[in-house]
Amino acid sequence: MIVNTVGPANANIFLVGEAPGEKEDATGIPFVGPAGDTLNRLLSGAGILRTECLISNVARVRPAGNRIAEYFYDKNCTIPKPELQTWMEMLRQDIITHRPNVIVALGRTALWALTGRTGITSARGYAIECKLVPGFKVLPTYHPSFVMQSDGKPYYHAVMDLKKARYHSTFPELRYPKYNIEYNVGPRRFVEYVEALCEDRMLEYASVDVENTRGTPHINEIGVAHSATDAMSVKLLNGRYPAMNENDEISVYRAMAKLFNCKKVIMQNGAHDIGLFMYRNHVLCRKLWMDTLIASHCCYPEFPRDLGFLASYALDTFPWKDADERPEYNPLDAANTFGIAMFFDKEIDRLGVRSTFNFEMSEIPVALTMQLQGLKIDTTVQYALMRETQNRARAAAAELKTILGKDINFSSSKQMQELLYDDLKLPVQYKRRKSVTQERKVTAGKEALNKLSVLYPDNPMFAKVLELKKQITLLKFIGDDGILEEEGVIPKTKKKEKMVLSPNNTVHTSYNITGSSTDDEGRKSFGRWSSSGSIILPFGSGNLQNVPSYARQMYVPHDPKDVIIQADYVQAEAVIVAFLTNDVGLIKMFTESFGMTPKERAEKQYDVHRYTAHTMFGVKMEDVTKVQRQVGKTLRHATNYSAGPAVIANSLKCSLDAAKKLLTVYLRANPNLEVWHRQIQQQLAAGRTLTTPLGRKHFFMERWGDTLFRSAYSYIPQSTIGDLLNISMVDFYENYCRERGLYLQLHDAIYVTCKEEDVDTTMREMRRSMIRPMLINGHEVKVDVDFKVGKTWGNMEEINYHA
DNA sequence: GATTTTACGTA
């Protein structure tokens, strides 16, 4: 059945979808099926009445198999067949007849039909010119059926977009800001501009944006804005060549230094831009007023944080980020960053996250210093580790060749699956699923090999494959001269040099205050730092928070006379959970043992896992056996994050039935845990927002269900410890780092370097910074700190430090 | 050549 446009003739909003579905086809009305239900939810979320909207689709007849591609000649859906052209003409007529103030393009097909653009992700949330009928405006968002099938986040994006559409429905024209942009000006003009800003006393803020070639510390271009619409840029490099003479360059940097000292500075990812100014050019920016990356992280940790996305909800401008590299790109970035900052300044207070924001801002100098300082590599050790690893790999590979009689690329998941399940006909292993509705996926990784090795204890192959894979992985962390590839022990890979060292044998990492930097939907960002390859100094293996302990041996202090001190929070997350769940026994234990040395704790049997076993099995603390303690440890760990019996069975290498029984015993002995979990669920139901004891808020957007719950259970302890550590680290940096060097941040541990004779003093300083009481459930909670000292990151010995 | 998937290291 043909499905035509419905709705009032004088509507201000025109919603345009893709094509009718089953129910639409049956009734002749657009958006009445499941996608229609989702659309209704979206509209009510945005405060739009469906009855006040015109509703239609680009295609008026349901395509075969619901595949819109049926109406196109090409796979990309850009060359329409005649019938679709006819329907587009009908849509055109509808728009001309009803003259809506805004046309909402629901999904990529509507976006393409109305504007000629492809790519809904970069266009959504931006009002753009309608090409189908010039003079009208289009506001694109996701298609309701996409919102329906994805895990919840696009729902909130779409609601945001529809709210914007509601605003745009009150006037017909596009109202882009009038930018006053000067790009690629000469040094004199630029310096004149920046100095004029400095002298203008009425001017409070300045936004700065810097471009560099990835992985180099050289600045290509600087953009400065003094409002959301006024900006100027200067080029310092044309490709690899200077765009001005040395004196002019110095005058530009002088002007920037002056600007940094007299205005409230705004940047997007200041740790990067400030680092570039500092590292090569010795221009300091001591006080950043607002980093929009950090602001967005505090306000909307669950949303993407790239400038394009921020502008889609903080501003009302055209989508400039998807345009090809153009010279006005950089000053536009600067101006829009300014506007975004003004939006967030209000938003931070509205959402009550000012303290989180201030505290994250204070982390910038620490993260940056640690990035620029880097870690030193002892190349003699590195070489020795490399050879040892290569020898082990060589031996394992040789044995595997005799066993299997052929060459196999053990890094290839496909070849591994063929070997295990086709050639050897072993029982197929599946990956753990996130939910029962997901499709089972075959796997041939480490866990599968482990399981098979239990099933076939006499087959030596599994252990050898595991050994070889382990060594190959290790080489990525140690560095590799490629000799195994030369010898044909492992297949040749695309040569990208691993573990490049700086001329001083240092490696560097970007510490990302706002967590995950990748642009996919997986972001959670609970406040822990992440670590990734340095964008300023491209040396090292990248992420430093996942280096295996074997490879840690080659990391040494910058000064060979120094030692490394590790200070880690003792049973950090377990302490937080104990207080959150009001576990009286555990609270007593943590309180009494606070300040003891590890040795004292061991003597007095202050041990969480022993205690767990004691409550589970009803035996006296001193009678708990090793096996019982291990069971206690596994169950506490698993249940804190609501793991299932399969995980416990796997970890304890017992049957599923036994694991289920243990789980019941544990939950009976620790009833508070389930009470706490229910509390969390209630808080989620009430407003989807959780607040940690340190005031960090997170809005959970995932679809209602167990995955959401588990993520929420882990949020408070994980985030609290992350914040506690970072607050402590900033304190230590500000108070003691003239003498000490901050070396590493590993989520619940801080590493610093100091002179051997200063170890005791440094430990005292670290304790002073790290022990800071928090209020949880009316209790004053202190998380204890243990110390280790060593000459390398990999060889550290426990210290019995008396508080 | 670019993008997605698989696997694997840490807390």
Added chain:
DNA sequence: CGTACGTAAAATCT
């Protein structure tokens, strides 16, 4: 049906 993170190599798409 632990969570969080980033990266390399293979697989797959265009």
